[in-house]
Amino acid sequence: MSLTNDKKEIINQQLTNANSLFRRRFNTLSSVITNRLWLNAHTNYECDVLLTFPANIDDYAVIWFLEQLLLLAPDIRISIKYHFTTGVYGFYVTFTYERLLKGADDLQLEKPIKQEFGGGYKIFFFDELEFYEGVQDEDKFFTSQERQLIVRHLLFSIKIIQKQVISGIEFKIDQSLIQRSLEKHLIRQVIPLHNKQTLNHLRDTWVWPHTFFKRQPIEDIRQYFGVKIALYFCWLSFYTKALCFPAFYGIIIWLNTGRSQDCRKYFTR
Known part of the structure; x- marks a missing residue:
């Protein structure tokens, strides 16, 4: 597998940073952080997925796994965090925008076309980029859900190219690195990450009580959570409004009938 000089420099830099992190783990405990801070720690990239490892895993296995990711997927971007209180490593993962676009091609995602093209x-x-609306905007072209779907697809598409054994686990040629690692508990889980900025926006425009009488931001919900979730809340809004009139009529009947619950006069001619 041939790599450009730029990609080699990125790989070497990330491996150097990883080795430095492993050394600092034993030299100081001044960087101890809580569970919440670990999940919200600052990363070097806008990451989409978090890979976590079993507690107190052998450092050599983590370094090997990192090397495999960088060598087998040169377009990957990884930021490493270590939680001292639980002994858990976390890899915050995303890919370059070009690789995300190619991943969208693989998954055949539907995207909006410019008006000038119909x-x-x-x-x-991927070969028809000029036809798609907003494709130049790396931050907004894909929704958070789409980015995570693409990153997950790309991660599980990483295949082993050489038979290896690590921590007693055999990896065969053409096996999925991530799938095999999950099955053998070399990695613990693959977690999609939330976008804090979008969540804060939804909280301000949708969740807080002062938004009770405002329209739900259905389009924002769709872009972040997907069509199914947006459709559910759209239906819930319609259903709630549709019940307002019969509920109001029922309250009037209840107030007029009192404890007798005799409603016959309201339904007889």
Whole structure:
């Protein structure tokens, strides 16, 4: 597998940073952080997925796993965090924008077409970038859900190219690195990460009580949580409004009938 000089420099830099992190682990405990801070720690990239390892895993296995990710997927971007109080490593993962675009092509995601080309939605093709609306905007072209879906697909598509054994686990050629590692508990879990900025926006425009009488931001919900979740809340809003009139009529009947619950006069001619 041939790598450009720039990619080699990125890989070497990340490996150097990783080794430095492992050394600092034993030299100082001044960087101890809580569970919450670990999950919200500052990272070097806008990451989409978190890989966590079993507590107190052998450092050599973590370094080997990092090397495999960087060598087998040169476009990957990883930021490493270590939680001292639990002994757990976390890899915050994303990919370059170009690789995300190619991943969208693999998954055949539907994206909006520019009005000058007819508008509407069309399956995304990497070779036809000029047709898609907003493709130049790396931050907004993909929703958070789409980015995480693509990153997960790319991670599970990483294949072993050489038979190896690490920590008693055999990795065969063409096996998925992530899937095999999950099955053998070399890594603990793959977690999608929330976008704090978007969550804060949804909280301010949707969750807080002062937004009770405002329209739900259905489009924002769709972009972040997906169509199914947005459709659920859209239906819930419609259903609640539809019940207002019968509920109001029922209250009037209840107030007029009192304890007798005799409603016959309201339904007889």
